[in-house]
Amino acid sequence: MLSIKTCTAFCTRISVMETIVFSPLHTVNYNFTMSGKVVLTYFNGRGKMESIRWLLAVAGVEFEEVNLTKREEYLKLLSDGELMYEQVPLVEIDGMKLVQTKAILSYIAAKYHLYGKDLKERVMIDMYAEGLRDLMEMIMVLPFLSPDAKKTKLDEIKSKATSRYLPVFEKALAGSQYLVGNQLSCADVHLVEATLMLEEKFPTILSEFPALKAFQARMKSLPAIDKFLQPGSKRKPQPDDVYTKTVFEVLNLKI
Amino acid sequence: VGPYTITYFAVRGRCGALRIMLADQGQEWKEVVVDFPEWMKGTLKSTCVFGQLPKFQDGDLVLFQSNAILRHLGRKHDAYGKDGDEAALVDMMCDGVEDFRLKYVKMIYQEYDTGKDTYIKDLPNHLDKFEAVLAKNKTGFLVGNKSSFADYNLFDLLLNHLVLSSTCLDSFPSLKSFVEKMSARPKIKAFLDSEAYKKLPINGNGKQ
Numbered sequence: 001m002l003s004i005k006t007c008t009a010f011c012t013r014i015s016v017m018e019t020i021v022f023s024p025l026h027t028v029n030y031n032f033t034m035s036g037k038v039v040l041t042y043f044n045g046r047g048k049m050e051s052i053r054w055l056l057a058v059a060g061v062e063f064e065e066v067n068l069t070k071r072e073e074y075l076k077l078l079s080d081g082e083l084m085y086e087q088v089p090l091v092e093i094d095g096m097k098l099v100q101t102k103a104i105l106s107y108i109a110a111k112y113h114l115y116g117k118d119l120k121e122r123v124m125i126d127m128y129a130e131g132l133r134d135l136m137e138m139i140m141v142l143p144f145l146s147p148d149a150k151k152t153k154l155d156e157i158k159s160k161a162t163s164r165y166l167p168v169f170e171k172a173l174a175g176s177q178y179l180v181g182n183q184l185s186c187a188d189v190h191l192v193e194a195t196l197m198l199e200e201k202f203p204t205i206l207s208e209f210p211a212l213k214a215f216q217a218r219m220k221s222l223p224a225i226d227k228f229l230q231p232g233s234k235r236k237p238q239p240d241d242v243y244t245k246t247v248f249e250v251l252n253l254k255i
Numbered sequence: 256v257g258p259y260t261i262t263y264f265a266v267r268g269r270c271g272a273l274r275i276m277l278a279d280q281g282q283e284w285k286e287v288v289v290d291f292p293e294w295m296k297g298t299l300k301s302t303c304v305f306g307q308l309p310k311f312q313d314g315d316l317v318l319f320q321s322n323a324i325l326r327h328l329g330r331k332h333d334a335y336g337k338d339g340d341e342a343a344l345v346d347m348m349c350d351g352v353e354d355f356r357l358k359y360v361k362m363i364y365q366e367y368d369t370g371k372d373t374y375i376k377d378l379p380n381h382l383d384k385f386e387a388v389l390a391k392n393k394t395g396f397l398v399g400n401k402s403s404f405a406d407y408n409l410f411d412l413l414l415n416h417l418v419l420s421s422t423c424l425d426s427f428p429s430l431k432s433f434v435e436k437m438s439a440r441p442k443i444k445a446f447l448d449s450e451a452y453k454k455l456p457i458n459g460n461g462k463q
Contacts, residue, residue, distance in 0.1 A: 027288065028288065029286075030278070031283035
């Protein structure tokens with residue numbers, strides 16, 4: 001009788017110990033698996049490469065940049081067979097030459113554990129990320145539009161952001177620190193990037209979205225993001241005439 | 256392989272060597288950092304086999320004892336000599352490093368103010384043993400011609416001693432060269448240059 005009681009008590013104690021959770025001060029991730037340098041090839045500006053810069057910065061991955069400034073440089077990339085679809089962004093990472101922004105973002109997210117814990121979380125992250133990319137794409141084209149078209153586009157961006165996109169993320173963040181699965185993912189990184197870009201055009205746009213405002217403040221205090229937002233970081237400024245002109249020349253675009 | 260997790264305090268301490276080893280071996284790992292007040296509550300401590308940290312997880316395997324962790328990583332990453340005889344020599348060197356580390360730790364935690372100068376004066380009597388082994392082996396490693404966990408262990412301890420006394424290796428050319436070569440290995444250099452490494456104190460009492 002005594003031994004059974006003792007045994008039960010002992011077993012109960014063991015299982016209670018295993019489920020006790022303590023609060024760590026913080027966690028740190030280290031990754032020395034990368035073998036070589038990461039090199040980005042693009043124009044000297046945001047464009048489609050900016051989301052990649054954000055994600056690499058948050059993942060703590062150092063990278064170098066090669067800027068295209070002249071058409072000959074682009075033609076050389078073509079003749080060297082470096083660009084699968086004759087397009088940039090181009091990201092050299094882990095011995096591969098990657099093109100297609102989404103493929104690159106997907107690889108970085110998966111490699112650095114910013115893609116959820118399973119397939120279902122991953123598709124939720126993709127849904128949020130794709131919506132944000134659609135929104136950021138609208139802002140991306142602005143420098144290439146005529147003044148009238150630009151004004152119309154800005155109105156469209158503001159209206160779609162406030163009625164279609166931002167409410168989705170406001171809702172997702174009600175009672176949750178992150179968009180998916182209680183941990184940082186590339187969707188969260190896109191959301192910071194997108195909301196900051198929107199505020200550059202419409203400074204008070206988040207005033208109706210308290211959860212988003214709180215989220216943005218939390219994210220900005222993460223060391224990697226705080227560092228990325230300091231002057232001298234790899235973050236690119238808003239596009240200017242030099243950027244637009246360079247893109248037109250390098251790609252030989254006609255309006 | 257892995258995933259690897261280290262649970263430890265926010266110090267280099269007895270995780271210094273194994274972190275350097277993981278970095279040099281091109282691994283990724285997660286660190287769960289425990290603060291001392293939380294540790295003193297005892298809930299984590301009671302789950303540790305010897306009531307101590309570091310705790311190391313390799314998938315489902317949970318290990319304690321820093322040298323056991325080093326040996327486990329040595330087996331996994333082919334850093335345990337090339338055969339049984341070399342493995343025995345690696346064990347011997349690591350045990351020698353442990354003896355030296357115990358003396359260092361005792362001085363740091365118990366006799367820093369009164370015993371630091373004597374310890375530094377006495378250092379050559381410990382350093383010369385490792386100098387002799389490195390000078391004889393000539394490969395730049397303690398045993399054989401590749402790095403073993405004993406090398407990472409010695410390297411970490413020597414880095415600590417250079418903080419204690421920056422000139423302590425000046426009359427030990429093989430040790431000096433050993434530290435320089437290890438520090439220059441790209442992944443070790445990247446690790447030693449990182450903010451995460453630089454901001455961690457060596458020892459829990461802040462003395463160094």
